[in-house]
Amino acid sequence: MKSISDFQLGFADAVNYQRRENKDLFNIIFVKNIFLDILCSPSTYFLIGEKGTGKTAYAVFLANNVFKENVSELKYIEETDYQKFVTLKQEKHLQLSDYTSIWKVIILLILSRSIKNEELVNSPFTKIFRIKALNQAIDDYYANAFSPEIIYALKFVEDSKVTAELIAKYLRLGGDKSLTTSFQESRFQVNLLYIQNQFENALADLKLKHNHLLFIDGIDIRPGLIPYQEYLDCIKGLASAVWSLNNDFLSQIKGSKGRFRAILLMRPDIFNSLGLHNSTNKIRDNSVYLDWRTNYPNHRNSQLFLLSDRLLASQQETELEVGSAWDYYFPWKSKSRKPNRDYDPPFIDFLRLSYSRPRDIITIIQLLQEEHKEKQSEPTLTFTEDLLSSSDFQTKYSEYLMGAIKDQLSFYYNISDYNIFLRFFSFLNGRIDFNYFQYNQTYMKLIKYIENNQIEMVCPPKRSPVLMLDWN
Ligand SMILES: Nc1ncnc2c1ncn2[C@@H]1O[C@H](COP(=O)(O)OP(=O)(O)O)[C@@H](O)[C@H]1O
Numbered sequence: 326m327k328s329i330s331d332f333q334l335g336f337a338d339a340v341n342y343q344r345r346e347n348k349d350l351f352n353i354i355f356v357k358n359i360f361l362d363i364l365c366s367p368s369t370y371f372l373i374g375e376k377g378t379g380k381t382a383y384a385v386f387l388a389n390n391v392f393k394e395n396v397s398e399l400k401y402i403e404e405t406d407y408q409k410f411v412t413l414k415q416e417k418h419l420q421l422s423d424y425t426s427i428w429k430v431i432i433l434l435i436l437s438r439s440i441k442n443e444e445l446v447n448s449p450f451t452k453i454f455r456i457k458a459l460n461q462a463i464d465d466y467y468a469n470a471f472s473p474e475i476i477y478a479l480k481f482v483e484d485s486k487v488t489a490e491l492i493a494k495y496l497r498l499g500g501d502k503s504l505t506t507s508f509q510e511s512r513f514q515v516n517l518l519y520i521q522n523q524f525e526n527a528l529a530d531l532k533l534k535h536n537h538l539l540f541i542d543g544i545d546i547r548p549g550l551i552p553y554q555e556y557l558d559c560i561k562g563l564a565s566a567v568w569s570l571n572n573d574f575l576s577q578i579k580g581s582k583g584r585f586r587a588i589l590l591m592r593p594d595i596f597n598s599l600g601l602h603n604s605t606n607k608i609r610d611n612s613v614y615l616d617w618r619t620n621y622p623n624h625r626n627s628q629l630f631l632l633s634d635r636l637l638a639s640q641q642e643t644e645l646e647v648g649s650a651w652d653y654y655f656p657w658k659s660k661s662r663k664p665n666r667d668y669d670p671p672f673i674d675f676l677r678l679s680y681s682r683p684r685d686i687i688t689i690i691q692l693l694q695e696e697h698k699e700k701q702s703e704p705t706l707t708f709t710e711d712l713l714s715s716s717d718f719q720t721k722y723s724e725y726l727m728g729a730i731k732d733q734l735s736f737y738y739n740i741s742d743y744n745i746f747l748r749f750f751s752f753l754n755g756r757i758d759f760n761y762f763q764y765n766q767t768y769m770k771l772i773k774y775i776e777n778n779q780i781e782m783v784c785p786p787k788r789s790p791v792l793m794l795d796w797n
């Protein structure tokens with residue numbers, strides 16, 4: 326067995342596994358489980374999970390590998406993309422429905438570009454001239470330098486008059502006899518609809534062997550400079566584009582073995598803020614919900630345990646039975662909190678410290694390894710219980726959890742609001758636990774502080790009833 330200083334524990338954020346040098350490690354430690362099976366089902370359009378539950382991990386695994394005939398791409402929405410949306414909205418006086426149309430074109434454009442020439446060689450010309458014409462239009466517009474990123478695709482949309490004309494030109498050259506009207510700058514929506522229709526016609530003609538999946542990530546954290554409402558409008562448009570493209574168009578294409586699908590990665594609270602029609606059914610029927618929670622009797626067979634064990638077992642020289650790597654590195658027995666049990670296995674300590682998210686467990690092991698390297702003068706083969714209970718470890722892990730809370734809240738609140746939230750704890754005067762009465766008292770002190778300092782609290786739409794009570 327490897328010494329604990331020697332094995333690689335990878336990354337707490339799966340985004341790192343997209344880098345070439347980390348792909349092999351990820352393929353070894355990645356656990357293919359029921360979540361992956363559901364994700365590969367044709368009716369899954371949303372990949373939902375709290376922060377750190379593995380949304381990016383599943384998308385990265387599929388983007389790194391051709392898995393079960395799925396060829397996948399993963400795109401991130403960046404701050405500049407949102408900024409572009411906001412300026413477009415102002416310049417072109419857009420409505421929410423226009424956001425949906427813009428996102429549809431972006432998704433169709435990136436999906437179209439994911440098809441390689443080899444996939445088209447055995448198809449008759451009548452079936453592929455449209456996609457070829459569109460690709461020529463794209464190459465012409467970008468002077469052969471198109472890069473399949475959201476920001477580039479947005480440019481194509483923004484210049485809808487020029488791009489619609491280019492598409493019409495290459496379709497005519499390819500033999501399309503239908504009449505095309507002239508395109509005008511001022512008729513942005515009309516141009517956009519024309520572009521969308523042409524992409525849809527082209528994709529509907531294709532007979533493909535592989536499925537083409539497009540994952541869209543990056544909406545967990547709202548960039549500080551983008552106001553909440555603008556941000557929400559933008560992702561509402563995106564979610565509704567993903568839904569209607571998949572449901573009304575891509576899933577309806579007949580006669581092709583390979584299918585197209587766009588899948589949006591999202592936190593459940595954000596999903597609920599979008600106000601999608603029938604959202605409960607959409608979570609049940611059209612989503613993977615990454616829920617890793619387990620209970621005492623089943624913890625040893627839980628997905629979370631399998632993932633943690635795999636992380637430790639996968640880098641050993643020999644094949645190990647499930648659970649044996651975990652038992653080797655964490656050999657202690659913890660004090661039980663239930664009278665009917667003599668002791669608890671250490672994985673229960675991990676579950677107590679975590680919110681049942683893979684990132685929590687991985688971070689705990691990483692911090693233990695770090696502590697071990699720093700503190701242990703004698704090299705030991707396994708982790709010890711006192712590392713887990715040491716105050717240095719606890720402090721580092723608390724910092725990690727606070728960081729996660731900050732990110733979680735950043736969707737709704739600005740950094741100054743977050744700092745007010747932290748003030749609450751200073752009014753607890755160093756107490757580390759409190760009852761409901763003490764909580765209310767402390768809360769009132771916070772409200773006094775806010776009033777005395779004339780701090781304006783901007784309340785985002787109904788999130789927390791407690792906070793809304795006094796601030797409205
Ligand atoms: N099925 C899995 N197999 C191995 N590791 C996983 C799996 N699912 C999640 N992880 C790990 O959990 C951590 C958090 O996942 P990540 O995808 O970054 O979370 P999210 O995008 O939901 O915030 C990463 O280190 C990731 O590699």
Ligand SMILES: [Mg+2]
Nearest residue numbers: 380381382542
């Ligand atoms: Mg992520």
